[in-house]
Structures are given as C-alpha cells and as structure tokens.
Amino acid sequence: MTPEEFRTIGHRLVDWIADYRARVAQYPVMSQVEPGQIKAKLPKAPPDGPESFDAIFKDLDEIVVPGLSHWQSPRFFGYFPSNGMLSSVLGDYLSTGLGVLGLSWQSSPALSELEEVATDWLRQMLGLSDAWSGVIQDTASTSSLVALICAREKASGYSLAKGGLQGVKRPLVVYVSQMSHSSVEKAALLAGFGREHVRAIPTDAAYGMRPDLLAEAVRQDAAQGLHPCAVVGTTGTTTTTAMDPIGALADIAAAHKLWLHVDAAMAGSAMILPECRRFWEGIEGADSLIVNPHKWLGAAFDCTCYYVKDAEHLVRVLSTNPSYLQSSVDSRVKNLRDWGIPLGRRFRALKLWCLIREQGVAKLQARLRRDIENARWLEAQVKSAAGWKVLAPVPLQTLCVRHEPDGLAGEALDRHTQAWAERINRSGAAYLTPAQLDGRWMVRVSIGSLLTEREHVAALWDVMRREAEGTVR
Amino acid sequence: MTPEEFRTIGHRLVDWIADYRARVAQYPVMSQVEPGQIKAKLPKAPPDGPESFDAIFKDLDEIVVPGLSHWQSPRFFGYFPSNGMLSSVLGDYLSTGLGVLGLSWQSSPALSELEEVATDWLRQMLGLSDAWSGVIQDTASTSSLVALICAREKASGYSLAKGGLQGVKRPLVVYVSQMSHSSVEKAALLAGFGREHVRAIPTDAAYGMRPDLLAEAVRQDAAQGLHPCAVVGTTGTTTTTAMDPIGALADIAAAHKLWLHVDAAMAGSAMILPECRRFWEGIEGADSLIVNPHKWLGAAFDCTCYYVKDAEHLVRVLSTNPSYLQSSVDSRVKNLRDWGIPLGRRFRALKLWCLIREQGVAKLQARLRRDIENARWLEAQVKSAAGWKVLAPVPLQTLCVRHEPDGLAGEALDRHTQAWAERINRSGAAYLTPAQLDGRWMVRVSIGSLLTEREHVAALWDVMRREAEGTVR
Numbered sequence: 001m002t003p004e005e006f007r008t009i010g011h012r013l014v015d016w017i018a019d020y021r022a023r024v025a026q027y028p029v030m031s032q033v034e035p036g037q038i039k040a041k042l043p044k045a046p047p048d049g050p051e052s053f054d055a056i057f058k059d060l061d062e063i064v065v066p067g068l069s070h071w072q073s074p075r076f077f078g079y080f081p082s083n084g085m086l087s088s089v090l091g092d093y094l095s096t097g098l099g100v101l102g103l104s105w106q107s108s109p110a111l112s113e114l115e116e117v118a119t120d121w122l123r124q125m126l127g128l129s130d131a132w133s134g135v136i137q138d139t140a141s142t143s144s145l146v147a148l149i150c151a152r153e154k155a156s157g158y159s160l161a162k163g164g165l166q167g168v169k170r171p172l173v174v175y176v177s178q179m180s181h182s183s184v185e186k187a188a189l190l191a192g193f194g195r196e197h198v199r200a201i202p203t204d205a206a207y208g209m210r211p212d213l214l215a216e217a218v219r220q221d222a223a224q225g226l227h228p229c230a231v232v233g234t235t236g237t238t239t240t241t242a243m244d245p246i247g248a249l250a251d252i253a254a255a256h257k258l259w260l261h262v263d264a265a266m267a268g269s270a271m272i273l274p275e276c277r278r279f280w281e282g283i284e285g286a287d288s289l290i291v292n293p294h295k296w297l298g299a300a301f302d303c304t305c306y307y308v309k310d311a312e313h314l315v316r317v318l319s320t321n322p323s324y325l326q327s328s329v330d331s332r333v334k335n336l337r338d339w340g341i342p343l344g345r346r347f348r349a350l351k352l353w354c355l356i357r358e359q360g361v362a363k364l365q366a367r368l369r370r371d372i373e374n375a376r377w378l379e380a381q382v383k384s385a386a387g388w389k390v391l392a393p394v395p396l397q398t399l400c401v402r403h404e405p406d407g408l409a410g411e412a413l414d415r416h417t418q419a420w421a422e423r424i425n426r427s428g429a430a431y432l433t434p435a436q437l438d439g440r441w442m443v444r445v446s447i448g449s450l451l452t453e454r455e456h457v458a459a460l461w462d463v464m465r466r467e468a469e470g471t472v473r
Numbered sequence: 474m475t476p477e478e479f480r481t482i483g484h485r486l487v488d489w490i491a492d493y494r495a496r497v498a499q500y501p502v503m504s505q506v507e508p509g510q511i512k513a514k515l516p517k518a519p520p521d522g523p524e525s526f527d528a529i530f531k532d533l534d535e536i537v538v539p540g541l542s543h544w545q546s547p548r549f550f551g552y553f554p555s556n557g558m559l560s561s562v563l564g565d566y567l568s569t570g571l572g573v574l575g576l577s578w579q580s581s582p583a584l585s586e587l588e589e590v591a592t593d594w595l596r597q598m599l600g601l602s603d604a605w606s607g608v609i610q611d612t613a614s615t616s617s618l619v620a621l622i623c624a625r626e627k628a629s630g631y632s633l634a635k636g637g638l639q640g641v642k643r644p645l646v647v648y649v650s651q652m653s654h655s656s657v658e659k660a661a662l663l664a665g666f667g668r669e670h671v672r673a674i675p676t677d678a679a680y681g682m683r684p685d686l687l688a689e690a691v692r693q694d695a696a697q698g699l700h701p702c703a704v705v706g707t708t709g710t711t712t713t714t715a716m717d718p719i720g721a722l723a724d725i726a727a728a729h730k731l732w733l734h735v736d737a738a739m740a741g742s743a744m745i746l747p748e749c750r751r752f753w754e755g756i757e758g759a760d761s762l763i764v765n766p767h768k769w770l771g772a773a774f775d776c777t778c779y780y781v782k783d784a785e786h787l788v789r790v791l792s793t794n795p796s797y798l799q800s801s802v803d804s805r806v807k808n809l810r811d812w813g814i815p816l817g818r819r820f821r822a823l824k825l826w827c828l829i830r831e832q833g834v835a836k837l838q839a840r841l842r843r844d845i846e847n848a849r850w851l852e853a854q855v856k857s858a859a860g861w862k863v864l865a866p867v868p869l870q871t872l873c874v875r876h877e878p879d880g881l882a883g884e885a886l887d888r889h890t891q892a893w894a895e896r897i898n899r900s901g902a903a904y905l906t907p908a909q910l911d912g913r914w915m916v917r918v919s920i921g922s923l924l925t926e927r928e929h930v931a932a933l934w935d936v937m938r939r940e941a942e943g944t945v946r
Contacts, residue, residue, distance in 0.1 A: 003491040004491065006563070010491065011484050013570075017571070020571065021476040022477075033582050035582070035802050046833075049835060049836075050836060053831065067582045067584075068571065068582075068583055071580075079574075084570075084572030086476065087526075089479070089570055094533070096773050097486075099557030100543070101774060106504075107552065109508070109510075109511055109541075110537045113540065114515070138611060138815055139817045141816045142615075142814050160662040161668050162668065164668070164669070165665035166639075166645065166665070181795075182795040191665060192637045194633055194634075194635055196635055197639060302815075320655035320656065320659050341614055354529060357528070357529055422801065436796035
C-alpha cells in the first residue's frame with residue numbers, strides 16, 4: 001500500500017471510527033452472536049491475490065461489529081472501564097504509523113525519552129515522590145510477574161545467575177490476599193514459586209487484607225524454615241474495589257524484608273484526585289507498584305505504568321546485553337529493553353502523552369469525580385430500595401449489589417442473581433459482570449466509561465429493577 | 474475529544490503519517506540526537522489545562538521526528554526489518570479505534586474468533602500441518618518465556634500446582650545454542666531454571682547447533698542426576714540467520730522427552746516460500762514455535778504468532794478462572810486469556826488480517842523473494858571485492874561482512890570495523906548493526922525493509938566501500 005492509498009483509505013477509516021464512536025450507544029452492549037458464528041462467516045484459507053479495503057469495510061460492518069461487545073458504550077458497566085479516549089487513540093495512531101522500535105535508546109531516542117517524561121508526568125499526577133522511576137508495560141498481569149521475579153531475585157541473592165529457584169535452600173513464599181486479582185497468583189505460579197508457597201491472607205469485613213494475619217503467616221513460615229519473600233497489596237480489588245492497608249503492609253514488609261508490590265491497576269487512576277490518596281496511604285513504603293492508565297484514566301489499551309524504587313535492581317534482573325544491541329552511548333542512557341520482559345517496544349508513550357496534553361490534568365480529575373458521584377448516587381438508590389443490598393463499601397466507582405427477594409436464599413438466590421444479570425446482558429441494554437462474593441453470586445456495576453452520564457446510570461437502575469423484580473412479582 | 478474533533482484531527486494525522494512515509498527516505502536513518510536532548514526540550518510537569526493538537530503536531534515535527542531512527546526507511550539495514558506495511562497499520566488503527574478487549578470470548582467474540590482465523594491463515598501460509606493451534610503474543614521474548622514455562626511444567630508434572638521449581642527433586646536443564654537470541658537465556662532465567670541449568674551448545678561452521686553435542690550434553694546431564702527438560706532451536710539466528718537442524722533436534726527431543734521450541738522469529742516469514750521450507754525441515758516434530766509477522770512479513774508491531782501442538786497443556790499451565798471472568802458459553806469457546814501471560818488483549822488479529830487480505834499471499838511472497846535476490850546480489854559484490862569478506866552463509870537476507878585491509882588484525886581490525894560502521898550510522902546515509910562473531914566485530918547488513926530496492930542496496934555498497942576503504946588508503 002502506498003502512502004497515497006493510505007491517505008485515501010485512512011481518511012475513510014477515521015470517518016468509520018468516528019461514526020462508530022458517535023453511534024456506539026445504539027448497539028446492544030454485549031454481542032448477541034453464538035460461539036463459532038463469526039468464524040463460520042470468514043474464509044478458511046488466505047487469499048492468494050489482493051483484496052480491496054471495500055471488501056474489508058464490508059466485512060467489518062457485517063461480520064465484525066455484530067461480534068463485538070462495545071466497551072466504549074455509555075451502557076458498559078462490565079469488568080472495568082477500558083477507556084480509549086480519542087486523543088489517546090490518535091497518539092497510538094502516531095505510534096503505529098511511525099513504525100519505530102525501541103530495542104535500545106539508539107534505535108529511537110525519542111521513544112525512550114518520551115516514555116521517561118510521560119511516566120514521570122503520571123508519577124507527579126499520582127502524588128508519588130521522585131524516588132520512583134516508571135516504565136510502560138503491557139498489562140498488570142505481566143507487571144505482577146516482573147515484580148514477583150524481582151522479589152524472588154532480591155530474596156535469593158540473584159539465584160538466576162546461579163541455580164535458579166532450583167538451587168534455593170529455603171523455599172520462598174509469596175503473600176497475597178483472598179481478594180487479589182487472579183493474575184497475581186498466576187504470576188507467582190509462572191515465576192516458579194509453586195502454589196504451596198503462595199498464601200492467600202484472609203480479609204476483613206471491608207475485604208481488605210488483614211495485616212495481623214499477614215504478620216502471623218510470615219512468622220509461622222519463617223519459624224518453619226521457609227523464606228518469606230514478597231507481599232502483594234491491592235489498592236482497589238477487582239471484585240469490590242477494596243483497599244488493602246498499604247501502610248500496615250509496608251511496616252510488615254520492612255520488618256521482615258519482604259518485597260511489597262502494590263497492584264493499583266484500576267484504582268490507581270483515582271490517585272490523581274488528592275482526596276483519594278488516603279486509599280493508598282503508606283505507598284512510599286512499597287518497592288514496586290502499577291497503575292493502568294488504560295483503564296479508567298483513558299489511555300488506549302495497552303498501557304500499564306510500572307514504577308519501581310530500585311531501578312538498578314530491576315535492570316540487573318532483566319538486562320541482556322548481546323553485542324548487536326550495544327552502542328557507544330549505553331552508559332549515558334536508559335535502555336528500556338532492560339525494564340521488562342519483551343525486547344521489542346512500541347512507541348507507547350505517545351498515547352499517554354497525547355491523552356494528558358489534550359485533556360489536561362484538571363479535566364481528567366473532573367471526569368473521575370463525575371464517575372464517583374454517579375456511583376454514590378446509585379449506591380443511595382440501591383440502599384433505599386426494598387429487597388436490594390449493596391454488599392461492600394463503595395470507595396470509588398464499583399458497586400456490588402444483590403436483589404434479595406423475600407424467601408430466596410442460597411442456590412436459589414444465586415440462580416435468581418445470575419438470571420437477571422444474564423437477561424440484562426443478553427438484552428443488550430447494559431453490560432454487567434456477575435461475580436462471587438463470600439461464596440454467593442452478586443452483580444458488579446462498574447461505572448466510569450467515558451460516555452457514561454447520570455442518565456445512563458439512572459436508566460441502568462430502571463433496567464435492573466425491571467429485570468430483577470419483574471421475575472419474582 | 475468528541476468523534477467530530479477526532480474526525481478532523483484524525484484526517485490531519487493520517488495526512489501527517491502519509492507525508493512521513495512518503496518522505497521517510499529523506500531523513501538521516503539513525504537519529505542524530507545526543508542522550509538527554511529530547512527530554513530537555515519537553516516540559517517537566519504535565520499541563521493542568523487542555524492543549525491543542527496544533528501544539529502536539531508542532532512538537533512532533535520539531536522534537537520527536539528528529540529523535541527517531543527511521544525503521545521504515547529504504548536505507549534501514551539494522552537489526553531486522555520491522556515492516557509496518559500501511560495496510561497493517563490501518564488494521565491496527567481499527568483495533569485501537571474500536572477499543573474492545575478480549576478478556577474472554579464473551580467480552581468480544583469477534584476478537585477471539587478472528588484471531589483464530591488469522592493465525593490459521595498464517596499457519597497454512599507457512600506450510601504447517603493442522604496439528605498446530607495459533608495465538609498472537611506481543612514478542613518472541615515473551616513467547617520464549619511461555620514456551621519454557623510450558624516445558625518446565627510438562628517435565629515437572631505441573632510443579633506449579635505443588636511446590637513449584639522449589640519442590641523439584643532433579644533440577645531441570647534447558648539447552649540453547651551459542652547463537653540463540655539473548656531473550657532465550659533471559660526467558661530461562663526468568664522462568665527460574667538458573668544459569669547453571671542452561672547449556673549453550675556449540676555450533677558448527679555454519680553457526681547451526683551441533684546435534685551430536687546436544688545429545689552428548691543431554692546424556693551427561695541425565696547421568697549426573699539432572700533432568701533434561703527443553704531445547705530451543707533457532708530457524709534464522711539473529712547474528713547470521715543460521716539454521717539449526719530442526720529434524721535432528723526433534724529426534725533427540727523425542728528420544729529424551731525434551732520439549733522442542735523453535736524460535737523462527739525472523740526467518741519464519743520466509744516459510745511462506747515453499748523453496749525455503751527446507752530450512753526448518755522436521756518442524757512438525759517441535760512442540761511450540763514462533764514466527765514474528767511484525768518483522769519481515771509486514772505486520773505492524775507487535776504481532777508474534779505462537780503455535781503449539783498441545784493446546785490443552787498450554788491452557789492448563791496458563792489458565793485462571795475467577796468468577797468474574799466466567800460465562801455460560803465457556804465450554805464451547807477458546808478463552809485466549811489462557812493462552813498467554815496478559816489477561817487483557819487488544820484486537821491484534823485485525824492488523825494481520827488486513828495485511829494478508831490487502832496484499833494476498835502471492836505479493837507477500839514476491840516481496841520476500843525480491844529481498845533474497847538483493848541479498849544474493851550484495852553477497853556477490855562483497856565476495857568479489859578485494860579485502861572484503863562474507864563471514865557466514867547467506868540463506869536469506871542478512872549478510873555478515875568485514876573489510877579486512879592488509880596488515881589489520883585483532884583489535885586493530887575491530888576498531889576499523891566499528892569505526893566505519895559508526896561513520897555510516899552517524900552520517901545518516903544508512904543504518905547497519907555491528908555485532909560480534911567468533912569474538913571479533915563484523916557488520917550485519919539486514920535487507921528487507923518494505924521500500925528497499927536494488928538501488929538502495931547498491932548505494933549502500935558504495936557507501937560501505939567509501940567509508941571502509943577510504944580510511945586505509
């Protein structure tokens with residue numbers, strides 16, 4: 001494709017995306033297709049000759065779009081907001097169009113230096129001290145793996161340069177909470193610790209990790225000859241947005257020389273609001289932390305910001321230095337290949353940089369405050385409605401709710417909960433995520449899509465009442 | 474940013490990228506900036522209020538572009554071709570603009586199913602049997618880590634569900650070659666094996682792994698009570714594009730129950746040419762393999778296709794299944810979160826799908842053949858020029874060359890080699906990668922950027938002669 005063809009089709013594509021975003025509210029939020037339906041409409045074999053973009057746009061309209069669940073819809077209340085603000089989308093378009101790679105500083109200096117600047121802007125926005133250095137990773141899952149490997153290597157005195165985990169005398173132990181994200185346990189397993197060496201610490205009534213039980217578990221393990229290695233705290237758990245007591249965890253980590261990693265993937269965005277920073281009080285005592293601007297803040301996926309205190313340690317664990325990647329300026333620059341798992345690196349800073357510049361900090365703050373207000377409004381509605389319960393504190397924008405009609409309990413209540421949520425999802429009116437809490441099903445309402453205003457939350461509440469109450473009346 | 478603002482600025486951006494691509498040949502290939510120069514021109518703090526895209530475009534022109542090394546230039550002969558064909562760029566634009574995520578099949582069915590279709594198209598293009606299932610990962614580095622973790626779990630009987638590598642009785646050993654990519658050793662270290670349990674098998678005169686020495690090393694380790702676990706073969710090593718004897722490695726792997734992973738990150742693209750498939754003869758005996766369409770083939774970075782034989786094993790190692798990710802159709806669909814490390818997933822299939830459709834297989838093949846011919850032409854020039862040597866076989870598109878003037882050897886020759894390569898790179902006339910081979914510096918010429926025609930290769934050869942020979946005359 002020539003630049004001139006790109007110009008023509010690119011304009012058409014921008015219009016197509018603009019139209020999609022302008023009418024995204026009109027689509028059923030959850031895709032209505034059945035498993036295999038998309039695949040069945042697509043050719044089984046690749047074309048030998050060229051096809052036109054006319055054919056591609058036709059397939060997009062007729063096959064792809066009906067197969068999407070629309071994350072950018074104002075009626076999307078599932079999982080978490082994955083806001084791809086259009087200014088950030090443009091930043092990503094720049095990155096892909098330029099097609100440069102950051103294997104090393106020299107391989108595109110602006111890529112590395114802008115990443116340093118953009119992650120430092122975000123650091124300031126989050127109210128973090130300048131003791132932190134940032135880098136962009138793809139996701140929280142990958143970043144948790146990096147954090148736990150760094151913890152492993154710190155505790156084991158760089159076992160990777162020797163016998164690895166296979167040469168460790170006292171098995172290393174990782175502590176998470178019962179409400180930690182599934183990716184944290186996955187990371188511990190992939191890093192080789194083994195499930196027997198991962199402790200899920202129970203939580204309190206607000207679903208935050210109990211520091212007394214953490215301290216107790218650490219003491220017990222140490223007494224039994226194991227080597228407590230790392231604790232992962234969460235600022236804003238997936239299920240209920242619970243806040244682990246970071247300060248208390250930091251104290252225990254300091255006392256027992258544990259690595260403290262803080263997963264603030266979702267709720268970290270809220271730290272651009274000074275009034276929310278109490279939720280991760282003590283954060284300066286952590287060793288690493290992540291915030292996903294690709295969630296609530298509005299950066300196009302994928303953009304996880306990983307911050308560390310001891311960057312030298314990170315680089316020592318992750319560095320490679322073959323001759324073909326060396327350059328004469330290496331001693332004077334940051335080579336970001338040594339800050340993560342992949343060697344190749346997109347120019348991801350552009351999407352964060354464009355987002356922050358086009359919005360400015362104040363507008364980003366205003367939007368997040370809007371969402372928190374909307375969540376408080378819905379919380380008040382649910383709490384005052386007969387038969388409805390809010391099951392966990394609502395510090396930010398996620399509500400855990402259940403409709404509990406008289407006489408329904410246990411598995412019957414589970415069936416009722418799953419049924420009304422499924423009816424709403426299948427209707428396309430809104431997208432909600434059912435999940436388990438304390439062994440019973442409930443429904444998460446995650447507010448914070450870019451386009452979600454009070455009217456959409458009010459409409460959701462109407463639909464919830466209709467679908468849940470209608471069936472038992 | 475509203476859809477209408479996006480439409481206006483998006484058109485401008487498409488034009489900006491079209492102009493950039495149209496004049497990319499005119500830029501000095503390697504950025505001429507000094508460390509810290511970009512950073513110094515950017516504000517240290519984020520803006521509180523909104524800025525216009527006018528300001529962003531101004532900074533792009535004045536600060537960012539001069540800080541780029543231009544990977545899409547026809548005079549880019551560094552590292553490897555990282556071709557972001559414009560049709561694939563458009564595919565990525567669709568993905569970012571739609572802003573949907575593939576946490577699970579249900580969270581956007583078309584994302585998962587199109588990925589299945591596109592990776593299967595590529596499988597057919599590569600001449601692989603239908604025993605292989607594909608998934609898109611970000612990079613070869615991450616994929617090697619996934620492969621070695623899968624190998625670890627197979628050999629250890631799912632140690633991750635028990636004591637992890639910390640509970641393994643006989644330490645597991647990984648075999649690579651002395652010419653394997655640095656990311657392979659990095660992956661083994663991150664997976665916890667430890668450097669003491671990674672063997673770098675020597676290579677033959679053509680830089681391919683010596684299977685006799687592999688077999689010997691495996692026998693010795695087993696005799697000493699260690700547990701041979703995995704071997705990583707390379708189809709097209711980074712330094713010289715050497716081809717490990719995959720069939721012989723597969724035989725040894727089968728005899729000793731090793732996992733065979735094949736890293737065909739760069740050279741895998743060539744397997745769309747039937748005449749090249751002899752280079753990975755025996756590939757059907759491997760357990761996993763990767764090909765990076767984001768290199769020579771032309772997919773916008775990042776797009777690594779990871780193929781496995783035993784998909785059930787992969788999923789068993791990588792799956793997580795918290796309640797909030799479950800859906801009623803799970804038993805009937807592929808949930809790609811269980812096929813890699815990250816939970817979140819972009820709609821990356823679009824950039825591969827658009828590339829293959831807009832080009833068609835025949836045009837992709839023709840371009841790769843053009844590059845191979847250009848490499849053969851340059852090889853003939855270098856071989857017939859006095860004082861010049863081609864240091865390794867040229868199976869595809871990478872040449873390893875050295876200018877060896879009379880009387881220069883050892884470190885003096887190294888200085889000469891590095892000096893003329895650095896002069897070319899700093900001049901901006903072309904971008905080459907100096908690297909070490911057999912302990913001495915040489916220069917890699919990697920041919921295959923989209924825009925590179927014979928005239929650019931001929932011009933490069935002129936520059937090389939001028940810069941290398943000029944200094945000793």
